[in-house]
Amino acid sequence: MSSHALNDSAIMLGRNLRHTLRNPATLFGALLxxxxxxxVFVYILGGAFSAGGEYIDYIAPGGIVLTMxxxxxxxxxxxxxDMVDGIIARFRTxxxxxxxxxxxxxxxxxxRTVVCVALVVGVLLLMGFRPNAGFADWLGVAGMVVLMAFAISWLTVAFGLAAKTAEGASFATFPLVFLPFVSSAFAPTGTMPSGVRWFTDNQPFTPIIETLRGLMIGTxxxxxxxxxxxWCVAMALGGYFWARALFKRDPA
Structure with missing residues (x-):
């Protein structure tokens, strides 16, 4: 990437961060x-699940992925x-x-996502989450969080470019918040019916959650x-090329 592109990227990043600071409800909504x-899962439903240990330790990785x-x-x-308001069209010119x-x-x-994850990890620790990860393990956790955030961020940029309205863009992100519920986030996949288990074992979020769980609590x-x-590389590349194609298309 040229120095011109890097400078432009820094300007666009600054614009986005300023929007976040002016609208802190964005972070609040992502956390709440x-x-x-x-x-709910720990204090109300947790007693119904058997995860082979403290339930808060088991669901912590799923909570992180859900937050993302x-x-x-x-x-x-x-x-x-930006598309609806004509900002993207102006940038094109x-x-x-x-x-x-x-x-x-x-x-x-x-x-924004990494900040949200850090805050949620703090809440999990206050709730009794006790990871036994070492320094190298935490580096692995950080790397996985950043990689996944990067991957799904490209997907959401593409969703936003493809959507006709903000409401449509919001609906397009539904799989990203739904898939953790049909993964190993809140219950072991071995307890699920065979058809559901096949899906949960082969969807992208389950291996991410299992990796985070292994790094944090040693499973x-x-x-x-x-x-x-x-999976993360595939999502990042798919989102990147899709977003580029949408950005280059004739807005007419």
Whole structure:
């Protein structure tokens, strides 16, 4: 990437971060629902599940992934609003790197999502979450969180560009907040019916959750780490090329 594109990306990133600071409800909304759901699962429904240990320790990785799904939803809405308001059309006519416009949204989304995850981890610790991860394990957790945030941020940018309205963009992100509920986030997949178990074992969020769980509380990771990285790379590339194609298309 040229210095011109990097400078443009930094400008677009600054624009997105300023929007976040002016609208803190964006972060609040991304935090509120996951925290409420974690509280419900731990203190109301937790007794109904057998996860082979403290339930708060088991669901912590799922809570992190759920937070990320809610965290990136605002990105799709922001991009859709830029489309509706004509901001994207104006950027297309300016001497700005087209990649920079998209990159600014993605990097801003990653930063917001990582902040949300850090705050939710703090809440989990207050609730009794006790990871036994070492320094290297926490580096792995951070790497997986950033990689997943980067991947789904590109998807949400594409969702926002493809949507006709902010409401449509918000609805398009539904799979990102729904899939954690049909994964190993809140219950072991072995307790599920065979058809559901096949889906949960093969959807993208389960290996990510299992990797985070293994890094934080020491459960076996197996090949989940490799599968998680492959899924993240696939989502990032798919979102990137889709977003670029949508950004370049004739708005007419």
């Amino acid at each position: 629902v996951p925290i409420i759901l974690i509280l 799904g809610y965290g990136v939803a605002s990105t799709a809405i922001g991009v859709a609003n 300016m001497a700005i790197s087209r990649t920079a416009v998209l990159t600014g949204h993605v990097v801003g989304s990653v930063i 076996p990771i197996g090949n989940s780490g490799i599968i998680a990285v492959v």
